[in-house]
Amino acid sequence: MIERANAVLVLEDGTTFHGKAIGKIGKTAGELAFNTGMTGYQEVFTDPSYLGQLVIMTSPHIGNYGTTSAESESDKIQCAGIIVKKFSDVASRDISDLSLQDFLIKDNKVGISDIDTRALVRYIRSKGAMNAIISSNEDDSIEDLVEELKNVPSMEGLELASKVSTKEAYISSSSTGKSHYKVALLDFGSKKSIATCLNDRDCEVKIFPMNSSLDELLAYEPDGFMLSNGPGDPAVMTSSHQLVKEIIDTDIPVFGICMGHQIIAASQGLETEKMHQGHRGLNHPVLNHKTGKGEITSQNHGFVVSRVSAEDNENIEITHSHLNDNTVAGIALKNKLVFSVQYHPESSAGPHDSRYLFDDFVTNMDTFKQS
Numbered sequence: 001m002i003e004r005a006n007a008v009l010v011l012e013d014g015t016t017f018h019g020k021a022i023g024k025i026g027k028t029a030g031e032l033a034f035n036t037g038m039t040g041y042q043e044v045f046t047d048p049s050y051l052g053q054l055v056i057m058t059s060p061h062i063g064n065y066g067t068t069s070a071e072s073e074s075d076k077i078q079c080a081g082i083i084v085k086k087f088s089d090v091a092s093r094d095i096s097d098l099s100l101q102d103f104l105i106k107d108n109k110v111g112i113s114d115i116d117t118r119a120l121v122r123y124i125r126s127k128g129a130m131n132a133i134i135s136s137n138e139d140d141s142i143e144d145l146v147e148e149l150k151n152v153p154s155m156e157g158l159e160l161a162s163k164v165s166t167k168e169a170y171i172s173s174s175s176t177g178k179s180h181y182k183v184a185l186l187d188f189g190s191k192k193s194i195a196t197c198l199n200d201r202d203c204e205v206k207i208f209p210m211n212s213s214l215d216e217l218l219a220y221e222p223d224g225f226m227l228s229n230g231p232g233d234p235a236v237m238t239s240s241h242q243l244v245k246e247i248i249d250t251d252i253p254v255f256g257i258c259m260g261h262q263i264i265a266a267s268q269g270l271e272t273e274k275m276h277q278g279h280r281g282l283n284h285p286v287l288n289h290k291t292g293k294g295e296i297t298s299q300n301h302g303f304v305v306s307r308v309s310a311e312d313n314e315n316i317e318i319t320h321s322h323l324n325d326n327t328v329a330g331i332a333l334k335n336k337l338v339f340s341v342q343y344h345p346e347s348s349a350g351p352h353d354s355r356y357l358f359d360d361f362v363t364n365m366d367t368f369k370q371s
C-alpha cells in the first residue's frame with residue numbers, strides 16, 4: 001500500500017470531506033459534477049466538456065485498468081480535478097501504458113480519494129450543483145479554502161469553449177484516398193471520437209476554430225457541418241449563435257452534439273437553462289419520438305434546451321426526450337436538414353444505440369449532394 005498525504009474537499013457552503021491525495025500535491029477548484037459511468041474514466045477526464053469541473057466518479061473503484069494513450073478524447077486531462085472513493089494504484093490491463101496516478105501527474109492534476117462519493121452525490125443532488133475546492137497542501141486551513149472558493153466563478157454565465165477550441169484548422173481522415181464526404185466541424189472543445197465516427201463513414205473532417213467566419217468554413221466546400229460538444233454556458237456564446245444561424249441559412253446539412261445542439265437551439269431563438277443537476281453517465285434512457293424506440297445513451301451536460309421555448313417555436317420539432325425527467329434530448333428544424341441531440345452518439349465511453357445518428361447525417365449529406 002502506498003502511503004498518501006491527507007487531502008480535503010470543501011464545498012461552497014462549507015461542508016467538508018476528508019480524504020487522501022491523488023495526482024499532484026496542490027489545490028484545485030471548480031464546479032462539482034458527478035458521472036455515474038461504471039467504466040470510461042479516462043475518456044471522461046480527457047473530454048474537454050469537463051473543463052472547469054471537479055469530476056466525482058460514482059463507480060467506487062477508479063484507476064484499476066490504468067490508462068491507454070489511444071483512448072484519450074483529447075491530448076490531456078481537461079477536468080479541474082477528480083474525486084473518487086477507492087483509488088487503485090495497480091493498473092490491471094496489459095495494454096495500459098500509464099497508471100492513473102502517473103496520468104494525473106503528467107498533466108499536473110490534483111485529486112482526492114477515499115471520499116464517501118455516495119454521501120457526497122446525495123448531498124449535491126439535494127442541494128444542487130455547486131463549486132468546491134480540493135487541497136492536499138499541508139498548511140491550507142479550511143477557512144482559507146472557503147474564502148478562496150468565493151473567487152471561483154459560477155458555471156452559469158461562463159464562456160469556456162474558446163479555451164479548448166483548436167487555434168488552427170486541421171484535417172482528420174482515415175482514408176488514404178479521397179473521402180466521399182467533406183465535413184466542416186466547428187470545434188467548441190470536440191471529443192476525438194466525433195471525428196472518428198465520421199471518418200468511419202467515409203467522411204474527411206476539417207476541424208475549425210470556433211471563431212472561424214462563414215466564408216472560411218465555406219472555402220472548404222463542406223457537404224455538411226458538425227457542431228461539437230464543449231464546456232461552459234451556451235447562453236453567453238452569442239457570436240457562435242450568430243455563426244450557426246448563418247450556417248443553417250446555407251441549407252447545408254448540420255448535425256449538433258451536446259453544446260452543438262444547444263447552440264443550434266439558441267441560434268433559432270430558443271432558450272437554454274442551467275439544470276439543478278446535470279446528466280453525466282453511460283445509461284441515460286432517451287425516447288426517439290419518430291421511431292417510438294428507446295435508446296440507452298452516454299450523456300454529459302449541465303445545461304439543457306428549455307422545453308417551453310422549443311414547444312413554442314413552430315420551426316422546431318422535438319425528436320427525442322430524456323425518459324428520467326422529460327428534458328429535451330433532441331431537436332430537428334422543420335424543412336431543413338438540421339438536427340441535434342443533447343447526448344453523445346459517439347459514446348466514448350458508452351453504449352452504441354445512438355450511432356445511427358451519424359448515418360442519418362450521412363443520408364442528409366447524400367440528399368443535399370443530389371439536390
Ligand SMILES: NC(=O)CC[C@H](N)C(=O)O
Pocket residue numbers: 049228229230231232233234257258259260300301302303304
Ligand atoms: N458535453 C457538452 O457539450 C456539454 C455542453 C454544456 N457545457 C453543458 O454542460 O450542458
